Amino acid sequence: xxxxxxxxxxxxxxxxxxxxxxxxxxxxxxxxxxxxxxxxxxxxxxxxxxxxxxxxxxxxxxxxxxxxxxxxxxxxxxxxxxxxxxxxxxxxxxxxxxxxxxxxxxxxxxxxxxxxxxxxxxxxxxxxxxxxxxxxxxxxxxxxxxxxxxxxxxxxxxxxxxxxxxxxxxxxxxxxxxxxxxxxxxxxxxxxxxxxxxxxxxxxxxxxxxxxxxxxxxxxxxxxxxxxxxxxxxxxxxxxxxxxxxxxxxxxxxxxxxxxxxxxxxxxxxxxxxxxxxxxxxxxxxxxxxxxxxxxxxxxxxxxxxx
Amino acid sequence: xxxxxxxxxxxxxxxxxxxxxxxxxxxxxxxxxxxxxxxxxxxxxxxxxxxxxxxxxxxxxxxxxxxxxxxxxxxxxxxxxxxxxxxxxxxxxxxxxxxxxxxxxxxxxxxxxxxxxxxxxxxxxxxxxxxxxxxxxxxxxxxxxxxxxxxxxxxxxxxxxxxxxxxxxxxxxxxxxxxxxxxxxxxxxxxxxxxxxxxxxxxxxxxxxxxxxxxxxxxxxxxxxxxxxxxxxxxxxxxxxxxxxxxxxxxxxxxxxxxxxxxxxxxxxxxxxxxxxxxxxxxxxxxxxxxxxxxxxxxxxxxxxxxxxxxxxxxxxxxxxxxx
Numbered sequence: 291x292x293x294x295x296x297x298x299x300x301x302x303x304x305x306x307x308x309x310x311x312x313x314x315x316x317x318x319x320x321x322x323x324x325x326x327x328x329x330x331x332x333x334x335x336x337x338x339x340x341x342x343x344x345x346x347x348x349x350x351x352x353x354x355x356x357x358x359x360x361x362x363x364x365x366x367x368x369x370x371x372x373x374x375x376x377x378x379x380x381x382x383x384x385x386x387x388x389x390x391x392x393x394x395x396x397x398x399x400x401x402x403x404x405x406x407x408x409x410x411x412x413x414x415x416x417x418x419x420x421x422x423x424x425x426x427x428x429x430x431x432x433x434x435x436x437x438x439x440x441x442x443x444x445x446x447x448x449x450x451x452x453x454x455x456x457x458x459x460x461x462x463x464x465x466x467x468x469x470x471x472x473x474x475x476x477x478x479x480x481x482x483x484x485x486x487x488x489x490x491x492x493x494x495x496x497x498x499x500x501x502x503x504x505x506x507x508x509x510x511x512x513x514x515x516x517x518x519x520x521x522x523x524x525x526x527x528x529x530x531x532x533x534x535x536x537x538x539x540x541x542x543x544x545x546x547x548x549x550x551x552x553x554x555x556x557x558x559x560x561x562x563x564x565x566x567x568x569x570x571x572x573x574x575x576x577x578x579x580x581x582x583x584x585x586x587x588x589x590x591x592x593x594x595x596x597x
Numbered sequence: 598x599x600x601x602x603x604x605x606x607x608x609x610x611x612x613x614x615x616x617x618x619x620x621x622x623x624x625x626x627x628x629x630x631x632x633x634x635x636x637x638x639x640x641x642x643x644x645x646x647x648x649x650x651x652x653x654x655x656x657x658x659x660x661x662x663x664x665x666x667x668x669x670x671x672x673x674x675x676x677x678x679x680x681x682x683x684x685x686x687x688x689x690x691x692x693x694x695x696x697x698x699x700x701x702x703x704x705x706x707x708x709x710x711x712x713x714x715x716x717x718x719x720x721x722x723x724x725x726x727x728x729x730x731x732x733x734x735x736x737x738x739x740x741x742x743x744x745x746x747x748x749x750x751x752x753x754x755x756x757x758x759x760x761x762x763x764x765x766x767x768x769x770x771x772x773x774x775x776x777x778x779x780x781x782x783x784x785x786x787x788x789x790x791x792x793x794x795x796x797x798x799x800x801x802x803x804x805x806x807x808x809x810x811x812x813x814x815x816x817x818x819x820x821x822x823x824x825x826x827x828x829x830x831x832x833x834x835x836x837x838x839x840x841x842x843x844x845x846x847x848x849x850x851x852x853x854x855x856x857x858x859x860x861x862x863x864x865x866x867x868x869x870x871x872x873x874x875x876x877x878x879x880x881x882x883x884x885x886x887x888x889x890x891x892x893x894x895x896x897x898x899x900x901x902x903x904x905x906x907x908x909x910x911x912x913x914x915x916x917x918x919x920x921x
Contacts (some may be wrong), residue, residue, distance in 0.1 A: 314887070326915060341913075378844075413845075485695050486691075487698075487700035488692045488694060488697040489691075489697065489698050489700045490694070490701055491656075491659075491661060491698075492690060492698050492699075492758075492761070493700075493711065494659075494661055495659040495660070495661060495685060495688075495690045495709060496684030496685055496689070496712045496715055496761075497681060497682040497686070497712065497715050497716060498711070498715040502715060507700055508704075510700075510702040511700070511701070511702055514605065
């Protein structure tokens with residue numbers, strides 16, 4: 291401690307220690323993700339379904355709305371009476387089932403993504419505000435979260451459908467305005483952890499505005515858990531849409547929603563089980579893929595000490 | 598006389614703390630009536646036990662929390678009347694733990710440039726040039742510019758934190774135990790760096806520490822804090838040569854010596870740190886003071902002036918003052 295200061299501050303030897311190869315957090319994330327099987331399987335299946343939805347007109351030549359009463363309920367190709375002309379068969383109005391499945395993926399993904407965007411914005415804003423400001427703000431937001439948790443989603447959707455009529459927009463709006471609770475709870479606790487870190491105090495001492503602190507100091511550090519919540523909520527929203535459409539409160543015919551396809555097929559399920567099985571399998575694989583992706587993300591973004 | 602760069606007048610910070618359901622809230626005095634002046638270009642050290650209010654005082658100086666009463670002036674201008682951003686231009690912090698004071702999601706370039714970005718200074722090319730200049734000044738190789746904090750050692754991180762504090766060319770650095778989270782081998786390097794930078798950038802340091810060896814090495818003036826109050830404030834020679842307050846003496850006596858044959862030092866004070874919600878009567882140090890008299894438990898002592906400062910003790914009489 292009593293040694294005199296070195297002659298220059300410009301070149302202390304110890305600061306020239308080796309620096310490991312530079313990898314941004316994003317690059318390290320991609321490396322870890324590549325080694326996580328559940329992430330890779332989920333991402334692959336989801337990518338296939340997204341590609342199907344995006345390139346639907348290129349994948350099938352049929353129009354999902356074209357009816358052909360003469361060719362009703364043709365079974366898929368693996369049945370004795372099936373043919374490659376309609377390889378997944380046709381429904382009760384003679385519409386090509388594969389075309390309806392492919393275009394239905396658009397509806398499911400649209401609802402999943404739009405709901406997560408709306409509910410993610412609401413929930414994150416509330417949660418970050420509560421966690422960052424604390425005190426009365428936090429109490430007020432906690433109260434709002436409790437009120438939301440007391441509302442049953444399906445009941446609200448039913449009431450909304452009765453009030454304004456059921457449509458794609460109503461479903462997105464109702465789900466988006468209701469499914470933000472997990473975002474809020476997770477964002478709040480993650481923000482509370484981050485808000486006590488010294489780098490937030492440093493940012494304030496530097497003179498950063500509250501807006502900058504929240505957006506550029508807090509948000510990047512709470513993003514990982516929120517992405518995981520987003521995948522879970524997306525699966526949740528897709529299932530809820532299917533359930534609502536099945537009950538006749540969601541997407542209305544003739545739109546090709548997977549839930550609606552199951553509902554329309556239920557009267558034929560004893561003799562033409564594939565009418566229900568095909569959209570059911572599609573729905574299950576989509577939700578499974580999203581959940582696998584979410585689980586994978588959680589493991590990949592976890593601190594090094596976890597598995 | 599020139600205006601001191603930092604001036605605290607009777608600064609008090611109290612917190613209302615709940616003691617449980619249906620119990621009245623109590624008042625915790627974290628900092629009580631602290632008056633200090635820090636002259637330009639000096640190293641003013643603040644020492645004291647954990648819980649004595651050192652870090653609260655640092656937050657007050659940084660404008661992170663507002664004092665309950667009293668006034669903090671920077672160059673004679675009260676901090677309450679100054680814009681928070683203006684305060685930030687003049688006073689910058691170096692925190693204790695460089696593992697938590699750097700945002701793990703940002704590269705070194707972004708971390709060091711943050712004050713410039715927040716204050717809207719310069720174009721992006723100018724900022725880059727300034728960042729490179731600062732990395733040179735704190736002795737970091739330029740190739741760490743794209744690195745992330747988790748790829749750096751503790752010493753390197755603290756150098757990044759110092760570069761960030763200096764990029765706005767502040768007048769004062771508040772160093773809150775800047776070396777206590779670092780390896781012993783790196784501590785001396787960082788301290789020497791701080792002293793070199795002080796000359797180069799003509800800085801004033803407010804240096805919070807509980808390492809008295811560091812304080813003796815660096816400080817021009819030393820304030821000793823106990824239970825939210827300054828009990829002695831002296832020049833370095835005065836305090837280390839002839840401490841007037843029994844608490845300062847006890848602190849100095851408790852420093853470990855490198856010679857193991859000398860055994861554990863005799864602390865000279867007994868008992869635990871008192872509860873700051875219900876501080877002892879009279880002189881708050883009297884339950885632990887080896888020289889306490891009956892008067893100490895009744896009356897709070899007044900400050901006794903010395904040639905180079907003051908001490909707040911009934912027994913730091915003129916006789917001691919002459920000796921000091």
